[in-house]
Amino acid sequence: MTATLNYSTAPGHQVLAAAGKRILRPGGKAATEQLFTWANFQPEDTVLELAASFGESAIEIAKRFNVRVVGVEKNPDSVVKARDNIKNAGLSDQITIIKGDIFNLDQITEKFDYVLAEAILTMQSETGKAKILSAIKNHLKPGGKFLSHEMLVRSNESGVRKTLSQTIRVNANPLTISEWSTACQDAGLTLQQQQTGTMGLLNLNQILRDEGFWGTVTIVWNVLTNSHLRPRVLQMRRNFQQQRNHIGYIVFLANVL
Numbered sequence: 001m002t003a004t005l006n007y008s009t010a011p012g013h014q015v016l017a018a019a020g021k022r023i024l025r026p027g028g029k030a031a032t033e034q035l036f037t038w039a040n041f042q043p044e045d046t047v048l049e050l051a052a053s054f055g056e057s058a059i060e061i062a063k064r065f066n067v068r069v070v071g072v073e074k075n076p077d078s079v080v081k082a083r084d085n086i087k088n089a090g091l092s093d094q095i096t097i098i099k100g101d102i103f104n105l106d107q108i109t110e111k112f113d114y115v116l117a118e119a120i121l122t123m124q125s126e127t128g129k130a131k132i133l134s135a136i137k138n139h140l141k142p143g144g145k146f147l148s149h150e151m152l153v154r155s156n157e158s159g160v161r162k163t164l165s166q167t168i169r170v171n172a173n174p175l176t177i178s179e180w181s182t183a184c185q186d187a188g189l190t191l192q193q194q195q196t197g198t199m200g201l202l203n204l205n206q207i208l209r210d211e212g213f214w215g216t217v218t219i220v221w222n223v224l225t226n227s228h229l230r231p232r233v234l235q236m237r238r239n240f241q242q243q244r245n246h247i248g249y250i251v252f253l254a255n256v257l
């Protein structure tokens, strides 16, 4: 992925991945941990993870809670990396990564106890969000739970969406708390738990917590020494800082009633 990446036009998450970032969610591991607490996974529960990226969350929950995970990821390089990570973790019998598009979930006929989706719905249009949320609902067993980790907009909605989309080079369309709730409701999912916090993706303390000391050193080194990577990462960081009062993360658990 890194060899052919055009750093000026690539989506922000690919640029950050090229810099060495593994955790690509606005609230980082701590926010994901809150989702796991709410979820209360039991051994043998089944989880469908949308946009599984490098398999980080899938590996974490399979290892800790002995659940079975099916991950869907579109980027072929990420699929290869996820499968390698899963193999190295000795979890190939518990986690399957399907190379596919979350807009085509019909190819998966199984229903799950949980659907986990982090940092993927924000990037979709209103129609796209509605389509994916409806597919999520259809892939949950009765009483199943949807675990979501996304970007939140608190104020200056149109300004935030415009600036973020320009900086991240993808359609960045974060919602307010009530808009996330309504979007879920429209798809037949009801918010049961929610938590919001600071957007810390490029905050040094959060990077240290998410990537560890040596991971952080690697990222800083890559950013400082790669003159193509540096302007994009610094521009995203500057933008997140400028918007810090308007944006954040949201994690929520929604039920199929």
Ligand SMILES: C[S@@+](CC[C@H](N)C(=O)[O-])C[C@H]1O[C@@H](n2cnc3c(N)ncnc32)[C@H](O)[C@@H]1O
Residues within 6 Å of the ligand: 013, 022, 023, 024, 025, 050, 051, 052, 053, 054, 056, 072, 073, 074, 075, 078, 100, 101, 102, 103, 117, 118, 119, 120
């Ligand atoms: C911001 S990253 C988040 C990755 C991961 N969920 C995490 O929290 O670290 C977005 C991921 O979504 C994947 N992706 C984007 N659009 C997709 C789609 N339509 N179907 C499947 N995966 C997609 C990207 O390749 C990337 O791995």
